[in-house]
Amino acid sequence: MTALSVNLNKIALIRNSRDTRSPDVPGHAQLCIDAGADGITVHPRPDQRHIRASDCRELAAMLTVEFNIEGNPFAGPRRSDRAGVDDYPGFLPLVRETRPAQCTLVPDGDAQLTSDHGFDLTRDGERLAPLIAELKGLGIRVSLFMDPEPAQLALAAEVGADRIELYTESYARAFATGDDSAAVLGRFRAAAEAALDAGLGVNAGHDLNLENLPSFCAAIPELLEVSIGHALTVDALRLGLAETVHAYQRALGKD
Ligand SMILES: CC(=O)[C@@H](O)[C@H](O)COP(=O)(O)O
Numbered sequence: 196m197t198a199l200s201v202n203l204n205k206i207a208l209i210r211n212s213r214d215t216r217s218p219d220v221p222g223h224a225q226l227c228i229d230a231g232a233d234g235i236t237v238h239p240r241p242d243q244r245h246i247r248a249s250d251c252r253e254l255a256a257m258l259t260v261e262f263n264i265e266g267n268p269f270a271g272p273r274r275s276d277r278a279g280v281d282d283y284p285g286f287l288p289l290v291r292e293t294r295p296a297q298c299t300l301v302p303d304g305d306a307q308l309t310s311d312h313g314f315d316l317t318r319d320g321e322r323l324a325p326l327i328a329e330l331k332g333l334g335i336r337v338s339l340f341m342d343p344e345p346a347q348l349a350l351a352a353e354v355g356a357d358r359i360e361l362y363t364e365s366y367a368r369a370f371a372t373g374d375d376s377a378a379v380l381g382r383f384r385a386a387a388e389a390a391l392d393a394g395l396g397v398n399a400g401h402d403l404n405l406e407n408l409p410s411f412c413a414a415i416p417e418l419l420e421v422s423i424g425h426a427l428t429v430d431a432l433r434l435g436l437a438e439t440v441h442a443y444q445r446a447l448g449k450d
């Protein structure tokens with residue numbers, strides 16, 4: 196069955212809009228766990244617009260489910276511009292310190308609004324390989340954020356990744372507009388097969404939601420994990436967080 200990893204970025208985004216701890220990130224992680232979430236995902240960015248280094252440290256100390264930290268492996272340290280907020284230590288130093296079960300490497304620029312592309316391993320593979328080896332040596336499973344391009348996925352295995360995370364924005368957009376959605380889903384199926392043939396596990400994420408999740412999972416039954424945050428948080432405004440986690444588990448054919 197496909198694991199649901201709840202991304203808490205948007206809980207932290209609301210928290211950061213005031214100088215308080217409310218909503219409390221670890222408390223909402225526990226709410227998700229109590230409701231049946233299989234994992235927790237965060238994406239600390241250098242500007243700490245939502246998830247902060249301190250959130251990662253607190254979550255690492257309390258989680259009883261898989262912890263997945265996503266981010267740009269080449270993101271360096273950055274001083275905090277907000278009183279009482281720790282500096283961002285750099286992505287890899289934060290991962291080394293917190294030792295999550297999984298680290299998903301994402302080729303984000305620091306100023307991007309959100310993650311919007313996968314790695315080009317023909318360009319980045321050589322400098323990623325030693326980082327991947329180091330993280331695996333620390334006992335951390337490594338996943339690479341990838342576009343659904345079969346040739347690239349074969350390279351992911353060559354650089355030592357354990358898994359890839361299919362960047363699903365193009366599927367979500369096609370599903371929402373109805374444009375070419377069957378063909379787009381076929382491209383994701385082909386990409387998943389290329390990853391599986393290369394011995395990689397397959398995760399997926401970005402813009403997945405209650406409506407588009409069942410079709411995606413039916414097309415890729417080998418899917419090991421989906422990480423979902425934006426749509427799930429919006430649904431929680433309507434349904435409540437616990438009920439929303441149950442709803443997503445039902446959409447995954449569980450619960
Ligand atoms: C990599 C990816 O698609 C998401 O995990 C990412 O966490 C979204 O980041 P924002 O929540 O900052 O949009």
Ligand SMILES: NCC(=O)COP(=O)(O)O
Binds near residue numbers: 423424427
């Ligand atoms: N890796 C995807 C993720 O963690 C959350 O993406 P989204 O659901 O916020 O788009």
